[in-house]
Structures are given as structure tokens and as C-alpha cells.
Amino acid sequence: MWEVWIHNTRSGSPERRIPVSAASWNRRLGSLGSATHAFVTRGSGLPKSLINEITRGNKYTIVQRWGRHCAYAGVIRDDRAPDNSPILPLRSKEIRAALFAGRLPHGVNEYTPNGAVLTLTNRSWAGAVGAILDKGTKGGLVAGWELPIDLPADAAGGFSAEWLYEEGLSIGDMFKQVEDDGTETDLAPYLAEGDYLRYETRVQSTINVGTPFLLPSRAPGSIITNLEPGNDVEVQRTGVLGFGNGWGADRLWAYAPQTGDGIRDMPVQDVQISFPDIHDQTRLQRAVDAEFRRRNNPIRQWGLELHINTYGPAIADVGRLLDVHTFGSDRIPDGVHHLRSIGLSGDMSFKVTPEVHIYG
Template sequence: MRWSIEVHESWEGAPLLEVIDLAQSSDQKTHLSGSGSGTHVFQLRDSGLYSKTPTAAERAYVRDLFALWARKIVVRCDGETVYDGWIARRKFDPADGTLRITTVEMRAAQFRARLTYGVGGYLSGSLAVSNRSASGAARAIILRAVQWGPGFHIPIDPPPDGAGSFSASWPWYQHLTIEDLLQQVEKTGSEIYFRPYRAESGAARYETLVGQPVISTTYDLPVSAELGSVSGLADDEDGARMLTGVQYQGNGSDQDAVYAGAVWDQIFPGGQPTFPIRDVLRTAKDVTDAGVLGKIALADLRRDHKPAESQQYLLRMGDTVSAVWGRPGTLLAAKRRADEWSDGGTITHRVISCRTNLTETLDLEVERRGD
């Protein structure tokens, strides 16, 4: 397998320089939620970036090459983008000539720190969507995020528009971020994933995927008693978040607030909870529509009426297993023998996150799909 690390500029995603030969280490984690991060250590001393005695121009070039937020680190394995992170911190150690770079994925880097308006034009910041699909709502939000001028540009492909049942209004004076709006769409039961990819031009771009949930290719993993290319696979169910009902309080206060809820019968019509009542109240103060609030409550209950089954295991790349198997949203179907706990058969997991470190190992966080 061949690893590569490139520095790209952030606005258009254009490649600037391949730096794999400078890398002492590179440890990165990509996550379905866009919350991944990485740490990359580059040896600058005695590198090809400088003449024998570094000049002022060379030093300025290197500082610009690794500029905060204006540059990003893209890691690929055999041409597949496994991580795309924006430079958030840099630390040069004069003792050994190393530069330590900390990166974060685009969604965390940009949408948590971007309002629905440019600060100079806040009165134009209100946004409303009416009767759109989750994809259509996400498209409107993303287009708003980049509409104000060249400085707002991100190399991102918005999802397709579509009609649906999602409606919401976000006045400018709520001062919400783009991330706040995306999360409100997700809370109704959808997922929004910004998949990094390499365009034909070489640019590092993002494809916006919206799903309930986001699911991509399925791969079959042979898992025997020896586990083959997989290790660490175990049954781990966590009931800490299990609930029988969810009530939400939206915009407003006390008895004047917007309220909505979801109960067990909406998941299993006519059925009764299989464990004693566990109900909670949650808040979504930016939601003014009771219908949207009800969808958020129902989505929560669909997720939380059952135990969380997030797990981690290691997958070793080889002749058949490649880096693309670790892409968030990928389904991995494992053939398992019956044992003291499991009846065996095919068990399918969905990849939530993937950590890599320039070795043959994919360190995966997965969730079980189906029964």
C-alpha cells in the first residue's frame, strides 16, 4: 500500500505540496459527524524545503505552506482519501527541527464558527426553508454558508434539492451557526456527512451525503475463530441511554414554550415497553415549530429505545481489504460462528469512524445494523 500526505489550500482545495517524505508520524481519525482530528509531525530540519542555510524567503514559504486555517492536510492510501483536516494549530520545536500540526475536519473547522450571515450584514442573516426534504434543507443551509463572497468559499458539493416535510425558520437575531442549523435537520432523523474526495483536477473537495442513515458500499468480512483480518470484535450493549419516552421543550419558557413528545406506542403500535418506564425531558430552544420538535423527539426515541451497540475493532488491510473499507457509512458484513452468546450467521456493522496512522491497520468504531 502507498500512503501520501499533501498540503492543500482551503478555499478551492488545490494541491500545494506532497509532504510524505517530511512526515515523522501522522495519526488521524475521520468521523461520520465531521468531528475528527489529526496530529502530524514533520521534520523540517535538513529537509528539501531549505538550502544549506535557510533563507528568509524559504522560512516565509514554509510558514505560509502550513498557515492556520488557510491550509489543510490530506492523507490518502492508494489514492483513497482517508482524512482531510484543516490546520488549527502548529508548533515548531527548535530543539529538533520538528513541526507538530493539529488538524480538525471541515465541519468542525468551519460550520461551528460560521453564522448565517457575515458580521457586517447581520440584518440579512434570516433563513427559512419550507416543505423540503432533509437533503433540500441541508442544501439551503450549505448554500447560505458560502453565499457571502470569496472569503466564504469552501470546495463543497451541496446535496440535491427535494420536496418533503421539513420546515423551519431561523431569524438572524437567534445568532445561530451553520452547525446549529445542520444539527436541527439531523435531529429529525437524518445524517449529513461531508465525504472528502479527490477531484479530477487534484483538488480536495467534499461530497455532501444525506441519509436516514448514511450508508455506502457493503463489504463481506470473513470472521472465523481465528478472526482473520479482524480483531477486537465483541458484543457490547450499553443501556445507559435507553428510554421509553422523550419530551422536548422548544422555543419559549415555562408554560408558554413549544412542547412535543414521542412515546413507545409510536415505535411499536399497540405494544408495551419491555422494561420499566424511563422518560426524559430534553430542550431545543432554537426550534419554534411543534411539528419539527415532534420529529426530533421521535428520532431520539427510535435511537434510544434500544441499547447502544457502538464497538471498536481493528481491520488489517491486505489484498482484498483496502482503505475505502474504513469510510464512514460503509457496511461490513461479518460471518460469525455460533458461540456461548451469539447464534452466529452474518452480523452487519456500519463504520462510524476510522483512525489511521500510516500503517496497514484501520482502527474502526462501528455500530451494529439490524438484528
């Protein structure tokens, strides 16, 4: 069953369970989701001082839990409401969207003209993300900078970058550059010992977690309450022209595909994309290649609704694989179809809606 808790953002410590009358939450791959929780303040028995303390934006994170599974965790960003309202809406964003979008990887007193904030040479994607997080949290050793994030293991690889102070890049900007290189990232919330909130850093070319969960679509007792197969061609393109840093004739550029074509039997639909923070030709080409792979084929995106009373929300968490078995459909071939959840939304009911793509 659902519980909603307040945790300290910096330490992850559990502060208090709060009464909630309604919620709308959306957990997204990349930790870019958001939520609104209706905190019932009138009649809660909590003193005003405590209500004002546990709803302080940025200092506290709101977590929607099912048992020990964290379906959503978001840093509180806003709580504005009419003064006579018995409900206090707590609006939040996942940690990357809330903190890393504007957080510099250095203190304002550390700015060094012509200096490098961080230099990476031949690191894996996971190693690069770990180095960014270590830099952006001061290794957890400086008060105010620490966050309860598990760093991924370092390893050698093909990612190299030098980020300068004068570029003014945020932690989120650096994350995006690693993702542009062809990978996915996610900060998955979980409960550690003592119910402390922590985040597992996931970095993979395609994030998938656990073993596939088999779901019959029409069998008696199926937890699938709605199934809508479809293809999303809104972002589909036949070619990508990408521009990096620079001006005029000195501006870096690359294109994909470099061999063959992406047209096949479609009308031409090419796209131009800017990667202004990329200064390296090799990295720019990898970013353009990755963008072409994402865009060349239609996204086979299905609508899916699940009733989770029996299993809880963990079966459809971001990155989980779902094997949907269909039979007797007018459109979908009979058999097992492999889906991957890249987002999960819900409220306080037993219904959740995973955003799923065909996988493999």
C-alpha cells in the same frame, strides 16, 4: 500506501506532499473528527518560509490519502511546538467541526434586525442542507466564502424553517437542526480531477455507501485482527421529554413515545432534552421522536480492528457496510452480521479501527 498532503482549504488545490513520522486521525460521521500529524521539518529541505506558509491554520487542510482515497481531511487549527523540536505537530479538525461551528450564514455587514437569514418551506432534508450550504458559502461566488463542497440535489419534503438574524445561529447550528429532524449528514472528502480536494454532501436518514464488504472473522488470512461484540446502554432511555424555544408556560414541549411505552422489561430511565433553537411544535415533535428512536434500544456496538494492507481503508470508510461472518464463537451466533461504520480511526500503519454498529 499512506501519503499526507497539504491542500488549500478554499479551492481544494493540492499544494504539497509532506513527510510525516506519525499520525493519529479520526474521521467521524457528520464530519466532526480530528487529527494530529507529526510533520518532520528538520532535514526536510523545505525553507522556513514555505514551512510557515503551508502550515497556516484555516488556510490549509491536511489530507491523509491511500492512493486516491481520502481517509481523512482536516482544516489545520494549531501547530504549536517547542522551538527546538524537529517535529511540527499539525492539529486539525474536519471541515464542519473546524469552520461551521462558528461560521455565520451571513456577513457581519448584512445583519438585519427582525429579518430572516433563510426561510425554507417544504424541503427535503438534502434540499435543506443544500440551501444552508449555498447560503453559507455565498453560492461560491464571493471570494473568501467559497468552499469545495458539492451541494446535494434539491427536492420537496417535510422540512420547513425560518432562521432569524437575531438568533445568531451558525451554519453548524442549522445543520444540527436538520439532523434533529431525524436524518444524518456527512461531508465526505474525495479527490476530483487534478487531485483537487472536494467534499460530497451526504444526507440520508441512515447513511450507507456502496455494497457490503464480506469479512470472515476467523478464516486463514482474515484481515480482522480483533473482534469485540458488545452493547452500549449508556445513552439508552425509556422516554424523552423535549423542550423547544420559549419561556415558562409559553415554552414548547413534546414527548415520546406518544403511544405505548418504551419501558418493556427495563427500569424507567427517562431523559429531558432541550432544543432551544426550535420554534415550531411539529418540528419539535419530530426531533423528540427521532431522539427516542436513537435512545430506546441499546447500541449494538462492536469493537473491530482491520489490517488493510490488501484492501486499503476505503472498505471501512464512514457509511460503509461490513458483513462479518462468524463461526465457532462462544458468544456470537454463527452466520453473517451486518455492521455499519460510523467512524474510522488510524495512524500511519496498516491497522485501522472502524467504529461499527449493528445495521438492520
